[in-house]
Amino acid sequence: MTDRLAITYLLTCSPGESPAEKARDVALEQTVELPADCVPAEILESVVGRVESLEPAGDRHVARISYPVEALGGELPQLLNLLFGNVSMKAGIRVEEIDWPPAVLELLPGPRHGVEGLRRLCGVAEPRPLLCAALKPLGLSAGELADRCRRLALAGVDVVKDDHSLADQGWAPFDQRLALCQHAVAEANRESGGSTLYFPNLTGALGDLRGRLDQVRRAGCRGVMLSPMVLGLDVARSLAAESELAVLGHPALTGALFGRRHGIAPELLLGELFRLIGCDGVIYPNVGGRFVFSREDCLAINDRLRRPLGGRRPAFPVPGGGIDTSRLEEWIERYGPDTIFLIGTGLYREPDLEAGASALAGLLRQVSCGSRP
Amino acid sequence: MTDRLAITYLLTCSPGESPAEKARDVALEQTVELPADCVPAEILESVVGRVESLEPAGDRHVARISYPVEALGGELPQLLNLLFGNVSMKAGIRVEEIDWPPAVLELLPGPRHGVEGLRRLCGVAEPRPLLCAALKPLGLSAGELADRCRRLALAGVDVVKDDHSLADQGWAPFDQRLALCQHAVAEANRESGGSTLYFPNLTGALGDLRGRLDQVRRAGCRGVMLSPMVLGLDVARSLAAESELAVLGHPALTGALFGRRHGIAPELLLGELFRLIGCDGVIYPNVGGRFVFSREDCLAINDRLRRPLGGRRPAFPVPGGGIDTSRLEEWIERYGPDTIFLIGTGLYREPDLEAGASALAGLLRQVSCGSRP
Numbered sequence: 031m032t033d034r035l036a037i038t039y040l041l042t043c044s045p046g047e048s049p050a051e052k053a054r055d056v057a058l059e060q061t062v063e064l065p066a067d068c069v070p071a072e073i074l075e076s077v078v079g080r081v082e083s084l085e086p087a088g089d090r091h092v093a094r095i096s097y098p099v100e101a102l103g104g105e106l107p108q109l110l111n112l113l114f115g116n117v118s119m120k121a122g123i124r125v126e127e128i129d130w131p132p133a134v135l136e137l138l139p140g141p142r143h144g145v146e147g148l149r150r151l152c153g154v155a156e157p158r159p160l161l162c163a164a165l166k167p168l169g170l171s172a173g174e175l176a177d178r179c180r181r182l183a184l185a186g187v188d189v190v191k192d193d194h195s196l197a198d199q200g201w202a203p204f205d206q207r208l209a210l211c212q213h214a215v216a217e218a219n220r221e222s223g224g225s226t227l228y229f230p231n232l233t234g235a236l237g238d239l240r241g242r243l244d245q246v247r248r249a250g251c252r253g254v255m256l257s258p259m260v261l262g263l264d265v266a267r268s269l270a271a272e273s274e275l276a277v278l279g280h281p282a283l284t285g286a287l288f289g290r291r292h293g294i295a296p297e298l299l300l301g302e303l304f305r306l307i308g309c310d311g312v313i314y315p316n317v318g319g320r321f322v323f324s325r326e327d328c329l330a331i332n333d334r335l336r337r338p339l340g341g342r343r344p345a346f347p348v349p350g351g352g353i354d355t356s357r358l359e360e361w362i363e364r365y366g367p368d369t370i371f372l373i374g375t376g377l378y379r380e381p382d383l384e385a386g387a388s389a390l391a392g393l394l395r396q397v398s399c400g401s402r403p
Numbered sequence: 404m405t406d407r408l409a410i411t412y413l414l415t416c417s418p419g420e421s422p423a424e425k426a427r428d429v430a431l432e433q434t435v436e437l438p439a440d441c442v443p444a445e446i447l448e449s450v451v452g453r454v455e456s457l458e459p460a461g462d463r464h465v466a467r468i469s470y471p472v473e474a475l476g477g478e479l480p481q482l483l484n485l486l487f488g489n490v491s492m493k494a495g496i497r498v499e500e501i502d503w504p505p506a507v508l509e510l511l512p513g514p515r516h517g518v519e520g521l522r523r524l525c526g527v528a529e530p531r532p533l534l535c536a537a538l539k540p541l542g543l544s545a546g547e548l549a550d551r552c553r554r555l556a557l558a559g560v561d562v563v564k565d566d567h568s569l570a571d572q573g574w575a576p577f578d579q580r581l582a583l584c585q586h587a588v589a590e591a592n593r594e595s596g597g598s599t600l601y602f603p604n605l606t607g608a609l610g611d612l613r614g615r616l617d618q619v620r621r622a623g624c625r626g627v628m629l630s631p632m633v634l635g636l637d638v639a640r641s642l643a644a645e646s647e648l649a650v651l652g653h654p655a656l657t658g659a660l661f662g663r664r665h666g667i668a669p670e671l672l673l674g675e676l677f678r679l680i681g682c683d684g685v686i687y688p689n690v691g692g693r694f695v696f697s698r699e700d701c702l703a704i705n706d707r708l709r710r711p712l713g714g715r716r717p718a719f720p721v722p723g724g725g726i727d728t729s730r731l732e733e734w735i736e737r738y739g740p741d742t743i744f745l746i747g748t749g750l751y752r753e754p755d756l757e758a759g760a761s762a763l764a765g766l767l768r769q770v771s772c773g774s775r776p
Contacts, residue, residue: 055693059693060568061540061541061542061568062539062540062541062542062566062568063537063539063540063541063566063567063568063747063748064539064540064747064748064751065748065752068540068748068751068752069540070542072542073540073541073542073543077540077541077542077574078542100572100573100574101541101568101572102570102572103570103571103572103573104571105570105571105606105607105608106608107570107606107607107608107630107633107634108568108570108571108606110633110656111567111568111570111606111630111633111655111656112568114656114659115567115568115630115633115655115656116567116655116658116694117658118655118656118657118658118659119654119657119658119661119688119694119695119696119724120658120693120694120695121695164436166435166436166437167434167435167436167437167441167442167446167450168434168435168436168446168450168474169434169435169443169445169446169449169450169451170443170446193435193436194436194484194488194489195433195434195435195436195474195481195484195485195488197475197476197478197480197481197484198476198477198478198481199473199474199475199476200473200476201450201473233478233480233481233484234478234480235478235479235480235637235641236635236637236638236640236641237641257480257484257488260480260483260484260488260635261480261635261637262609262633262634262635262636262637262638263635264608264609264634264635265609265635265638267609268608268609268610281492282484282488282489282491283483283484283487283488283491284491284492285489285490285491285492285493286487286491286659286660286662286665286666286667287659288492289659289662292659293659294659315492320428320432320493321489321492321493322492322493322494323492351492374436374437375436375437375438375441378437378441379438379441
């Protein structure tokens with residue numbers, strides 16, 4: 031089995047649909063795209079997915095189907111395709127888990143920095159969560175954004191990252207924003223002795239991405255944020271592989287895949303695939319915020335980002351999306367020190383941005399002193 | 404309004420949720436990602452989406468929200484992000500329509516060949532549908548696939564295209580498949596006096612795509628198939644823009660977006676976005692086949708691919724996904740001559756591939772003689 035790629039699906043049958051036929055149909059659709067009676071016997075045996083097991087689970091069924099690793103042809107896009115290409119247009123098929131054989135992991139380098147490396151970049155050796163602030167809103171000038179950067183850095187925030195809607199708009203063009211924000215953070219660090227990092231949002235037409243990545247590096251930034259589903263997963267992998275920068279993965283557009291009965295489980299897409307393509311931290315919408323993730327989704331994502339996986343480095347969970355700062359202590363308790371808390375709205379609600387950020391930064395620093403906040 | 408990008412959403416409220424608040428929330432989430440009371444007044448006015456109208460529609464609401472074109476910053480990834488980036492992780496939000504202002508269309512060239520150009524490449528001046536055969540299955544050698552190509556070309560199929568699972572697997576590596584299949588089709592054309600085209604599936608790691616596109620062109624192919632959602636929409640746009648090849652867009656992975664209450668309408672994604680990024684034909688799963696599209700979905704996709712749109716060329720609808728060949732006449736009647744019928748399984752079920760393909764090709768040729776089949 032280790033030379034095969036086994037995928038676990040949760041199947042929801044419509045009335046009259048047979049679970050065994052549905053599982054077999056997935057195995058055929060994702061390889062030969064033909065009914066079994068049109069496929070040569072040798073290919074049925076060696077190429078078509080093999081239903082390894084099928085078990086009822088409440089009103090659904092869990093099917094484990096294995097595929098020959100050769101079906102991937104060594105390409106990440108073809109892995110996506112095998113996972114959920116054509117079956118995305120069917121119904122009641124949810125991809126839950128992948129058993130990663132070594133030959134497939136070879137395509138997927140995992141984080142370059144990981145939890146330890148990103149801690150090092152932030153100068154935070156002690157076992158406490160990191161604080162990340164979202165730089166917003168769209169519509170401010172580069173100078174205004176840089177001023178917010180400066181105040182967030184002086185407050186001791188570990189990472190300031192662009193909102194994912196900040197692209198190359200005229201209000202704050204990428205070049206200007208990069209230069210002014212990185213300068214502001216560097217100045218604030220000199221002033222305070224701190225080590226805040228600024229991660230710009232890397233977006234753009236395909237032909238501009240590499241140039242921008244170089245610009246970011248040359249400006250002295252140590253990382254970027256990018257949205258793998260928007261850019262393309264293999265674009266994100268390629269950018270992460272080419273650069274020495276840390277990468278925060280943003281979940282924009284992924285929500286379309288998170289149907290309860292049809293799609294890809296969020297812990298698989300955000301927790302494993304984003305990690306394996308090279309994200310050092312993965313942003314996701316925390317339960318209780320503006321989005322629809324459950325507590326179980328969040329815990330499962332955290333687990334998948336951190337657990338052992340073929341020698342790949344663990345990545346930071348970065349819960350965000352409307353974290354209620356008055357409940358931050360509860361989340362620290364629940365998620366543990368290897369977490370980056372991403373605060374946006376909670377900071378901009380404060381009468382004084384710097385004081386608000388400083389209070390949160392102080393709260394996180396207490397964790398490492400052993401005194402649970 | 405013409406300088407603004409207006410997006411129409413179908414909103415499904417959960418119990419207790421206000422439609423007006425939900426619409427306003429979309430407008431904020433997709434721009435500033437902050438509640439209104441944290442946003443400077445000037446930005447609220449000039450940057451945040453504006454709810455232009457909100458009307459009940461059965462148990463749902465239709466909201467029309469306009470955004471300043473500047474919010475896109477001239478980038479296709481940011482358009483995707485604005486359309487469904489963060490709201491993908493909410494619930495009950497379906498993007499139905501975009502009013503395309505000229506400034507946004509400038510980013511999107513549309514098909515290079517379109518319906519007329521692809522007809523020319525195929526040597527089919529008469530007003531009849533085209534016949535496209537899927538080359539399959541995965542697992543055959545390049546020589547075996549080339550033999551199928553030859554027989555399909557001799558039968559008078561207009562386009563033979565790789566199955567979208569054919570990548571660079573050892574069974575039929577891309578280089579070999581390209582060389583042998585294109586050679587087989589060219590030989591068959593010489594023998595028969597026909598003008599069948601072979602469109603290989605363009606896939607691969609990001610760094611290999613351009614090289615492969617060049618190879619395809621140098622081999623003498625006139626087009627390729629690619630999967631925009633798998634590669635990334637802007638990768639597909641970029642490849643289409645750089646090459647003179649015709650492009651068939653495959654819908655792999657898009658099905659995740661087609662929720663009835665949450666997602667992007669298939670006619671918008673496949674019918675407009677795929678056309679605008681440069682697809683000359685767009686494959687979609689026909690109603691009544693192996694997939695879940697409705698008759699209305701299919702008709703709406705056809706309409707969006709062909710209707711006037713900012714001077715962009717019309718693209719071919721390419722219904723496939725298990726077309727019952729015994730009902731082909733009905734589909735011809737319903738979809739009209741500017742359609743490419745994609746037949747896969749229907750051909751491989753035939754006792755003789757060449758005879759089966761020849762019968763279908765003959766059927767389509769009758770259409771142009773004015774005798775409805």
